Amino acid sequence: MPVGYRCCVSCRRTAHRSQFWRIVRNNGDRIVTLDYGMGRSAYLCPTEACLRLAQKKKRLERSLRTSVDPAIYDQLFQRLESPLI
Numbered sequence: 001m002p003v004g005y006r007c008c009v010s011c012r013r014t015a016h017r018s019q020f021w022r023i024v025r026n027n028g029d030r031i032v033t034l035d036y037g038m039g040r041s042a043y044l045c046p047t048e049a050c051l052r053l054a055q056k057k058k059r060l061e062r063s064l065r066t067s068v069d070p071a072i073y074d075q076l077f078q079r080l081e082s083p084l085i
């Protein structure tokens, strides 16, 4: 994969990481955050289909090897409704 390219955890599409939401399990406290953070990361297309699939199949949990707070999914669903946030 070219430098800076990542793979969506739901549909396995590859694209530059700027095209994806980044979900991070931070080193140390293992808190899961969006966009920023240092640690293990998962990438997801900013689409309802990929978000729903990730939630249903627990793709983020599997990729990050931790539980993901429902609030994280809520925030992402909100982003679908207001993409500028």
Ligand SMILES: [Zn+2]
Pocket (backbone or CB within 6 Å): 008, 009, 010, 011, 012, 013, 044, 045, 050
């Ligand atoms: Zn995807």
